[in-house]
Amino acid sequence: MIIDSATPEAIACIVHHLKSGEPVAIPTETVYGLAADATNPEAIEKIFLLKRRPLDHPLIVHLAHIDQLNFWVRSMSDAALSLAQAFWPGPLTLILKKTEQVPQLVTAGQDTVGIRIPSHPVAQKILQAFAGGLAAPSANPFMALSPTTAQHVRNAFPADLWVVEGGAAEVGLESTIIDCSGENPIILRAGMITPEAIQHKTDLIIPFAEHTEIKHAGQHTVHYAPNTRLRLFSSDALNQALENHIATQQLGLLIYQTRTASSAVKKMICLSNQVDQYAQKFYAALHELDHSACDEIWVELPPSGEAWQAIHTRLKKAAAKFE
Ligand code: TXA
Ligand code: MG
Numbered sequence: 001m002i003i004d005s006a007t008p009e010a011i012a013c014i015v016h017h018l019k020s021g022e023p024v025a026i027p028t029e030t031v032y033g034l035a036a037d038a039t040n041p042e043a044i045e046k047i048f049l050l051k052r053r054p055l056d057h058p059l060i061v062h063l064a065h066i067d068q069l070n071f072w073v074r075s076m077s078d079a080a081l082s083l084a085q086a087f088w089p090g091p092l093t094l095i096l097k098k099t100e101q102v103p104q105l106v107t108a109g110q111d112t113v114g115i116r117i118p119s120h121p122v123a124q125k126i127l128q129a130f131a132g133g134l135a136a137p138s139a140n141p142f143m144a145l146s147p148t149t150a151q152h153v154r155n156a157f158p159a160d161l162w163v164v165e166g167g168a169a170e171v172g173l174e175s176t177i178i179d180c181s182g183e184n185p186i187i188l189r190a191g192m193i194t195p196e197a198i199q200h201k202t203d204l205i206i207p208f209a210e211h212t213e214i215k216h217a218g219q220h221t222v223h224y225a226p227n228t229r230l231r232l233f234s235s236d237a238l239n240q241a242l243e244n245h246i247a248t249q250q251l252g253l254l255i256y257q258t259r260t261a262s263s264a265v266k267k268m269i270c271l272s273n274q275v276d277q278y279a280q281k282f283y284a285a286l287h288e289l290d291h292s293a294c295d296e297i298w299v300e301l302p303p304s305g306e307a308w309q310a311i312h313t314r315l316k317k318a319a320a321k322f323e
Pocket of ligand 1: 028030031032033034057058059060093095107110112113114116136137138139173174175177188
């Protein structure tokens with residue numbers, strides 16, 4: 001069921017459903033999340049079951065407002081406070097030292113909890129009315145493509161799951177995750193809040209994690225993958241491969257520069273060469289190509305550079321499924 005969330009009555013209904021321990025898929029500005037009451041272990045268990053996600057993968061707790069942090073977080077460094085002030089509400093998750101009342105299932109038994117304050121108006125309305133924390137992973141089956149529309153969620157889960165309509169996600173990629181629980185903050189997952197943006201707004205220079213014991217999104221070499229075989233090409237290699245391609249296989253193309261299509265191309269999606277616009281449409285394009293009955297999806301690697309790192313990471317993990 002897809003719920004139009006515009007009315008206060010609908011929000012009250014959604015909150016009642018969440019309070020009674022049921023999961024609800026909600027829109028956020030990054031991707032849609034599969035939300036449940038973060039203080040209710042039975043509700044959280046339903047998320048793991050629905051997603052078929054291993055229990056050792058912790059969940060992010062979503063809050064409406066920074067005032068609610070005390071219940072979840074026992075200490076916050078100056079760096080964490082600067083990041084929170086600069087980027088919340090928004091596409092940033094902070095890993096922080098947790099309080100005792102945070103259920104083990106949310107944190108996978110770790111001493112830290114991931115917190116995000118989303119900016120999406122519908123997520124905000126739900127969180128404000130819920131007046132508590134909602135644990136929400138991305139609303140896709142484990143390892144599959146993340147959803148950026150209500151319909152993506154609808155397609156991936158049983159019909160009785162409530163899905164709240166919130167339009168196409170504005171950011172389109174999962175949040176940047178920064179671990180602030182240790183002495184020096186580190187980026188665990190690249191997102192649209194880049195090291196450059198962080199330095200610009202807070203003066204903090206935060207490196208990417210190279211190796212960590214913590215369970216997080218970057219650990220799996222395969223992730224974010226479509227069902228159709230996906231291959232990556234530099235721009236030149238793609239031109240060459242298209243020229244040489246014998247049209248027995250139907251191709252889906254994801255590109256960012258226009259080119260002459262070969263007759264083997266069944267569907268071609270050309271995204272922007274501006275990273276924000278590319279990111280916004282990225283998952284939707286992969287969902288569409290995955291449903292177009294192509295034999296393979298060929299992707300032109302976007303430009304290199306820090307701003308594109310979040311896209312590159314996801315493309316590499318998607319391609320790794322087929323290597
Ligand atoms: O944009 C987002 O972050 C979306 C929306 C719905 O908020 N959520 C999302 O959740 O992407 P998920 O579960 O698909 O990815 C969250 C990642 C997981 O890989 C998890 O391992 C990591 O965050 N994570 C959560 N809590 C953690 C913790 N305490 N320590 C380290 N990593 C953590
Ligand atoms: Mg996910």
